[in-house]
Amino acid sequence: MPLSPSFPELAALDLYASVVEHGSLGAAARAHGIAQPSASSRIKNLERQLGVQLLERSPTGSKPTPVGIVVAGWADAILRAAGELEAGLTALKAEEQGRLRIAASYTIAEYLLPNWLGRFLTDHPEDTVSLDVENSTAVLRGLEAGEADLGFIESPIDVPEMDETVVATDRLVTVVSPTHGWTRTPKITLAELAATPLVMREEGSGTRDALVEAIRDAGHGEPTSVLELGSTSAVRSAVITGNAPTVISRLAVADDLAAGRLVEVEVAGLEIERDLRAVWLRSHPLPRPAADLLRSLGA
Amino acid sequence: MPLSPSFPELAALDLYASVVEHGSLGAAARAHGIAQPSASSRIKNLERQLGVQLLERSPTGSKPTPVGIVVAGWADAILRAAGELEAGLTALKAEEQGRLRIAASYTIAEYLLPNWLGRFLTDHPEDTVSLDVENSTAVLRGLEAGEADLGFIESPIDVPEMDETVVATDRLVTVVSPTHGWTRTPKITLAELAATPLVMREEGSGTRDALVEAIRDAGHGEPTSVLELGSTSAVRSAVITGNAPTVISRLAVADDLAAGRLVEVEVAGLEIERDLRAVWLRSHPLPRPAADLLRSLGA
DNA sequence: TGAAGGTCATAGCTCTGGACTATGAGTTCA
């Protein structure tokens, strides 16, 4: 569902955040490299679009109104998400040219790398990072071919000439919307899960394969799907607004769980964990930026 | 720090998300009520701004490229945050006119209510909600004066004529950036925390008071601050980019913890929990929309 | 095979809206 057509633009929210931070329209204008009257009119326009007054203007500066404070918090969340896109994209765009060349699988690239890179680039402004998103085998191939310095993958490797270290853990979790009956049950059995139609990814997805295998190994046959969707975020949305459970990467729903949009359900006997690993060629000493990045991950 | 000046606008990201969802530019254009060539040029412009090709166009439709898939995920996170602002603001704007009138404290209004309301309004499109953001005493006063049907507060109440139910729990957590030494220590003592300069809110903030009290009660004197900031999000940012710990509401940093931008540190003997409660006047039967909302929270 | 119904891109026109400069009014402070 598209946003309302009169929803303010990112540039306006960004400017507003700066006004709150600096305490004046003029200072925010300077920070954004625009003229003060432009800032003034942009904020006025923002208030018109949102339909509320955000600022108390005075000859000594501008302070957010009570409503403005709440809006500033929400705007901050949007801008943070935008900052991640920017950080991630910078690396994606750098392609082969970065000083630190990373190859990573989808899940890691989407949910973890933008943060890691953002932090890394703040600490090491002189470095540049390039990112390639591929599946695990392609990541390993890229390392062997010398096209990447550091790889991030989701499965254990079996390659003697590579070193590895675990940098994070992912787990498949069973989640439902907060109104679902399972939120009031202490623990679901694997048989119950297997008997319940789920929202699922299409066939061939790694997540789906792992779940099917776990249920089959436990002797409960095949899980059935009530809906099959082509992307993780489509599955998320369907579960939030619908009434069917799904089994999904915890990374993909971490913020939904934190915010209460989704609730995790414990399933007895279902424990699908995977370590997320950094890998690199043992024969080459780890380049300095790569070692710095690993260190900043606490690895 | 402002976003890059050529950062794409929300409208463009929103349109792109629709293209990925519908599989064609024309269909997305229809969903947004614009002409197909406008969508075409907007997406082309988006690709120019981001500097990457997002779509594989063909006479049968458009599919995201590998890069496009990753970008779609990031864009989705931005749009979700924008949706929350929209949901929250709709209620704020409704002021006194909503059928369900809510009064809530800042923390709940900022971090929880947009979700709750978004879900509630999806399930009950015929209802309207108005929201007032105030401190706890004002919330109770609003209920007594009949200006609100349902209140949300962070402290226990002591008013016999009110009913209440716990809808969520907040906890003050000690957090540091992932590079901080404490991430490698099993457990910090309260004395250590008290002896370490912290990033803090200004004096008078509820969070700060609770912490000071806990440390004083344990006989460790007064905590010191290395930096005092006026808003929760400013504290968050300072801890993420800096090297000092803070003690902060878990709700405010839930996504940072999930994404690894911040790490929680356990402090022996520091356990500051508060139940977040819905409250209402016992004398009035809870209006139907209010009861619906509480039910959708699982309360 | 050819017409119908999809896809997307290009061309050319229109006009809105945001940016700028210049100015003025209000407040604080030395």
Added chain:
DNA sequence: TGAACTCATAGTCCAGAGCTATGACCTTCA
């Protein structure tokens, strides 16, 4: 009292995004 801030208004200008019309390409089906 004047300098140095604050913000708002007025007037001008032009880039950019929207629209319609059209054409090329592909698939489907009678």
